[in-house]
Amino acid sequence: MFRPLSIFIGSRYTRAKRRNHFISFISLTSMIGLALGVLAMIVVLSVMNGFQKEMSSRILGMVPHATIGNAQPLDDWRAVAEAAQRNPQVLAAAPFSELDGMLSYKGAMQSIQVNGIDPAEEDKVSIIGRHIVQGSLEGLKPDEFGVVLGEITARRFRLNVGDKLTLIVPEPSSVPGGITPRMQRLTVVAVFKVGAELDGNLALIHIADAGSIQRLQPGQVQSVRLALEDLYKAPQVSAAIAAQLGDGYRASDWTLTQGSLFSAMKMEKTMIGLLLLLIVAVAAFNIIATLIMVVADKGADIAILRTLGATPGQIMATFVVQGSIIGVIGTTVGAVLGVIAALNVSQLVGWLERISGQHIFSSDVYFISNLPSDLQGFDVLLICAAALGLSFLATLYPSWRAAQVQPAEALRYE
Template sequence: MFRPLAVFIGARYTRAKRRNHYISFISLTSMIGLALGVLAMIVVLSVMNGFQKEMSARVLGMVPHAAIAGVQPLDDWRSLARTALDHPQVQSAAPLTELEGMLSYKGAMQPIQVQGIDPHEEPKVSIVAGHMEQGRLADLVPGEFGVVIGEITARRFGLQVGDKLTLIVPELSDTTGGITPRMQRLNVVGLFKVGAELDGSLGLIHVADAAQLMRWQPGQVQSVRLALKDLYQAPQVAAGIVGELGAAYRAVDWTQTQGSLFSAMQMEKTMIGLLLLLIVAVAAFNIVATLIMVVADKGADIAILRTLGATPGQIMAIFMVQGTVIGALGTLAGGVLGVVAALNVSELIAWLESVSGRQILSSDIYFVSYLPSDLQMLDVALVCTAAFILSFLATLYPSWRAARIQPAEALRYE
């Protein structure tokens, strides 16, 4: 089978046993270093994807994907919900009233965001029902002013189900200060834990109790909360629904309330990816040292090839083929090992925990008790492509030096 001269000799140099075993060792370490760099990038990016996916599922499972609010309190939220459900992206809808206040318990205070919900409709749009540590959403009964609080809030105050605390809500008034605090006694009827900051900043009460706190008519709510099929379409979906309803309504979506958190997570992933790419770059540019030593070792061979008629371009191509083969094998090995490791990293960490008897990720500290991993083939393709390009670029300078060797100079001392 016909093969170009450069490919034939470059491949032969790669697999041949050289006289200088040190050069062979350097070539092997360059290949292993590149493979380890690619493996590390794939595993770390997969783990970061896993954490981002878990955070998205927990945080965005608690906060509204989108909410349609009226300029005035809504008297008939169900008719608005039916209009929103006509949109193909909207899965379900539920009433929602939000207010800010302070929780007070035995002299300790903390800010809190209170959501008035319908305990029968809320499971359609939120994951909180599946993360109840104590009590149930159904324990929120109109008129009893029960509250479901997060695990962090309960731990901070030392609260249990059955305890009572005070909610302080600011109210506009005609007094000199303009704002008068209004206090309401609440009964703790449940605790939830989603493993995010919301455990320490969110409380749930019945939507009827929220209307009473806001001094609205019974049955009035602030907005209709929507759960969407594709939450990344939330701004467009909410704007489209409000456009149909008219100027008496406004839209709020998760990108306005939680967008900075997920932008920071994406920035963190990008920066860590760039830092890990430096490891791959160091491994790839070890090929430079390898090829320079190979060029020095093969000076006589290069001179003979030149005297036989090989052009400088062919000589350069020979060593580019050799370096590219090293880079391709290292990238391929790292890619395969990285995919295997990313698919099994959760089981590996669990095995290490069982062997060592120590928990690496404690649910008391982190929002998950295991190491999540979400392998995305686009990341694998980008990492492998970047590693291959870097390894190819690393071959250019040594190959150019080999092409500049003069046969007479190379054979002078042979």
Template sequence: MFRPLSVFIGSRYTRAKRRNHYISFISLTSLIGLSLGVLAMILVLSVMNGFQREMSARILGMVPHATIDGVQPLDDWQALAQRLRTHPEVQAAAPLTQLEGMLSFKGSMQPIQVSGIEPQVEGDVSIVASRMVAGSLDDLRPGEFGVIIGMITARRFGLSVGDKLTLIVPEVSATPGGITPRMQRLNVVGVFKVGADLDGSLALIHRADAAQIRRWQPEQVQGVRVKLNDLYRAPQVAGQLLAQLGEGYRAEDWSHTQGSLFSAMKMEKTMIGVLLMLIVAVAAFNIIATLIMVVADKRADIAILRTLGATPRQIMAIFMVQGSLIGISGTLIGIVLGVLGALNVSELVGWLERVTGQRIFSSDVYFISTLPSELRWEDVAIVAVAALSLSFLATLYPAWRAAQTQPAEALRYE
């Protein structure tokens, strides 16, 4: 099989056992360093993807993808929900009335966001029904002022089903003060656990009770929340729904309320990726050192090749091939190990916990008690291209130095 001269000699230099074992050691170190860098990048990026997926499923499974509120309280939310469901990207719709206030229990207080919901349809737009650890959504009945609180709130106050607490909400009044607090006694009928900050900042009541607290008619609600096929298109879909409905409505989506959190997670992933790329860069610098020493060791061979008719371009290509083979081998080994690690990291952590008898991610401390991982092939492709590019660039200077070798100077003392 015909092979170009530069490929033949470059690959043979890579396979050959060199007289200088130190050069061989540096070459092996470069390959191992590159493999470890690629492995670390794929593994860490996959774990961060897993955390982002878990947080998205938990937080965005609870908060509205988008809400369409009326400028005035809505009298017929069923008709509005029916119109919203006609949009091809809307999966489901449910009524929503939101209140901001404080929860008070035995002298302790905490801020809370209270959502007035319709228990029969809330499961269509939220995951809360599957996250109940005590009680159920059906325990919210109009007129009874039942409340479902998060696990963090329940632990903070020491509450359980059947306890009573006080909700304090601001109310605009005609008094000189302008705003006066209004207190409402609530009965704890359920506890949910999502595994996020919402466990300590969200509570659920019946929409009719929320309307009564706001001094509205029992059937009136603030707006309708929708669940979308693609939650990342929420800003565009919310704008389309608003344009479809016309005046008298306003829209809001999750990017207004939770966007900063996911932007921070995305920036964190980018910065960690850049920092891990330094490992690959160090391995690339080792390739430079390896090739420079190989060039010094092979000066006589280079000179002989030049006298036999090899051009400087061919000499340069020989050492570029040698360095590139190190880069390709290290990258492929790192990709294989990284993919295997990303696909099995959860099982590996579980095995370590069983062997050591220690919980690495305790559910009492962390929201997520396992190490999630989501392998994305676009991340693997980016890491591979970056590693191969750095490896190729690392070959240019040593190969250029080899091409500048003068046969007479190199053979003078041979």
């Protein structure tokens, strides 16, 4: 089978010879370094993708994707919901109210965000129903002032279903200072656990009870909560719906309350990816060292090839091929092992926990009790492209040096 001269000689130089085992060993270490770098990048980025996906499903499954409200309370929230659902991005809508306050129990206090919800509609826009660990969401009934607390809050106050506590909310007043506290007795009807920070700063009450605390008229709500198909289009979709509804309507979305968290996670992923890319860069420098030693070792061979008619371009291509083979093999091995490891990292961590008898990710310490992994094809392609690109760039200088070898000088002492 016909092969170009550069590919034939370059592939032969890659294999071990009797007198250059050390050079072959350096080539092997370069391949191993590339493989380890690619493997580490794939596994780490997959774990970070899994963590981001897990946090997105938990946090953004609890907080509103978007809300539509008015300067005045909504008298007919269903009309607003129907208008919003005409947008193809809107999956569901439900009434929603929000207020901030303090919880008080036996002298202990903590700040809390209280959401008013309709238990009959909430499952359409939230994952809360799947994360109740005590009681039930149906325990929220109008005019009974029940409350659903997060697991961290319940544990902090040592509360169980049926216990009573006090909600303190600020209320505008005509007295000096302008604000007076209003207290409302609440009964714990359920406890949820989503495994995120919301377990310690969110509480749910019935929409009618929230309206009573806010001194709204019966049937009035503060806003309508929307569940969207594409979370990252929330600002555009909610703004378009508010504009369609007319003057006075305003939109809010999750990027205003949780956007900084996900921006930080995206930045962290980018920075860790760049740091791990340094491992690949070190392996690429090994390729440079390998090829420089090969050029020094093969000076006589290069001179003979030049006297037989090989052009400087062919000589340069020969060593580019040799370095590229190292890069391709190392990248391929690392990509295969990285994909296998990323797909099985959760099972591997579980196996280590069973063998050691220790919980690496204890639910008492971390918000997640396992190591999530989300392998994305684009990340794998990007990592492999970066590794191959660095490997190719590493071959250019040694190959150029080989092309500059003068036959007379190289053969002078042979």
